[in-house]
Amino acid sequence: MKNSTEYKMTHKKDFGHEKIEILYEDQWIVVINKPSGILSCPYPGSHSRTAQSVLEEIMRKKGTLNSRHKPYVVHRLDRDTSGVMMFALTETAQKVIMDTWHQMVTERLYRAMAENPAKAAPLPDSGLIDAPLAFNAYNVGFVPKAGDKPGRAAGKHEESVYEKHLGGKGSKQEFKTVPARTHYKVITRGKAYTLFELSLDTGKKNQIRAHLASKGYPLAGDENFRAKSDPFVRLCLHARTLEFDHPYTEEHMKFEVPEPAEWNDFVLSEKSAKVAQWLKPDAGSSHHRQNDERVRSDSGNTTRMTGKQKNHMDFIQKGKNHGR
Numbered sequence: 001m002k003n004s005t006e007y008k009m010t011h012k013k014d015f016g017h018e019k020i021e022i023l024y025e026d027q028w029i030v031v032i033n034k035p036s037g038i039l040s041c042p043y044p045g046s047h048s049r050t051a052q053s054v055l056e057e058i059m060r061k062k063g064t065l066n067s068r069h070k071p072y073v074v075h076r077l078d079r080d081t082s083g084v085m086m087f088a089l090t091e092t093a094q095k096v097i098m099d100t101w102h103q104m105v106t107e108r109l110y111r112a113m114a115e116n117p118a119k120a121a122p123l124p125d126s127g128l129i130d131a132p133l134a135f136n137a138y139n140v141g142f143v144p145k146a147g148d149k150p151g152r153a154a155g156k157h158e159e160s161v162y163e164k165h166l167g168g169k170g171s172k173q174e175f176k177t178v179p180a181r182t183h184y185k186v187i188t189r190g191k192a193y194t195l196f197e198l199s200l201d202t203g204k205k206n207q208i209r210a211h212l213a214s215k216g217y218p219l220a221g222d223e224n225f226r227a228k229s230d231p232f233v234r235l236c237l238h239a240r241t242l243e244f245d246h247p248y249t250e251e252h253m254k255f256e257v258p259e260p261a262e263w264n265d266f267v268l269s270e271k272s273a274k275v276a277q278w279l280k281p282d283a284g285s286s287h288h289r290q291n292d293e294r295v296r297s298d299s300g301n302t303t304r305m306t307g308k309q310k311n312h313m314d315f316i317q318k319g320k321n322h323g324r
Contacts, residue, residue, distance in 0.1 A: 018035040018036075018037050019054070020032045020034055020051050020058075022055075023255050023257070024253070025089075027069075028089055028093040028247065028248050029097070031086050031242065032085050032087070033084060033085075034081075034082055034083060034239075035082050036079075036235060037234065038051055041073045051085065052071050052087065055087060056071060068090060069089055069090060070089065073087065074086055074087065075101070075203070077239055078205075078237070080222075080234060081237045082238045082239070083239025083259075084239050084240070084242040084255045086242060097247050100247065105243070106245065107242075108199060108200065108203075108239065108241065109197055109199055109239075109240050110200075110208060110237060110238065111195065111196065111198075111258075111259040111263070112196045112237045112238070113196075113219065113266070114194050114218060114236070115193060115218050115219075115228065116191075116193060116217065117215070118216070122194075123186070125186045126184065126185040127184060128184075129181070129182045129211040129212075129214070132177035133177060133204050133205075133207065133210055134148070134176065134177050135175070141206035142210050142214075148175060150166050150174070180204045180207050180211065181202050182198055182201070182207060182211045183200075184196050187264070188267045188268060190269070192270070193267045194217065194267065195264055209225055210225065220235075220236040221235045222235050223276075227276065228279065230276035232263075238257075238260075240257060241254070241255070242255050
């Protein structure tokens with residue numbers, strides 16, 4: 001279990017009991033506000049509560065749930081991302097929405113509060129991050145650096161999941177990449193943090209988190225991408241706006257749930273980044289520098305790492321070196 005998860009278990013008030021808010025519902029679709037900390041939908045082998053299962057519970061209590069009228073997934077938000085999300089309510093509606101998603105959805109906007117880079121130059125006030133993504137052994141997206149090479153997965157199941165993201169064989173094996181483009185605009189700049197608004201040309205897994213981290217801006221509360229602070233005991237990423245043409249009525253609809261006002265206030269407060277409580281005492285920058293050197297030699301010739309060395313690595317690096 002990640003250190004940040006253990007910390008949330010004791011410090012996040014609604015951990016494991018998150019509630020969803022229904023923003024709109026008709027016979028074809030339902031739009032909700034998903035809280036941070038709950039999966040959008042189940043994945044193979046998982047028995048965790050999800051936004052989908054909570055929605056099913058609500059519909060069951062109202063007497064509207066049956067085998068043909070229930071929530072069907074049309075898109076996802078990461079577990080720790082909050083915000084506006086849509087489900088289809090029939091299998092036919094699911095197919096219609098997924099087949100026409102890029103035509104029917106006219107705007108999706110996110111807000112993110114990120115730590116400012118310690119060394120890299122600040123990003124301009126607006127722009128496009130066009131950087132392909134690779135995926136590690138934990139299926140976490142990241143922007144690969146020159147010379148990054150895959151490790152080998154430890155188990156048979158992990159191998160099959162991992163290898164679909166790899167190309168080549170043996171010493172020539174490399175990460176496959178997928179195109180990823182993120183438009184960003186700075187909303188507020190502070191001494192230690194920046195509040196961004198973002199929209200996606202491509203909706204890849206972990207895209208916003210990976211893209212901003214690659215520019216030196218890890219999202220606050222994001223242990224996977226080396227954040228050093230967690231001021232709100234959550235990942236500071238929120239799906240603020242979903243705007244679309246209704247797939248059946250053709251009515252233009254817009255749903256907007258603002259991110260917590262505390263984010264902007266916190267950026268303006270000019271507070272320095274406070275080290276996250278879930279970081280181990282010895283997980284400072286010196287260890288990150290050591291990890292960088294290990295990743296640069298991330299090839300089949302790398303010597304096997306000890307458990308202690310692996311514990312000093314971040315989640316992305318562990319995934320790249322998985323099984324060594």
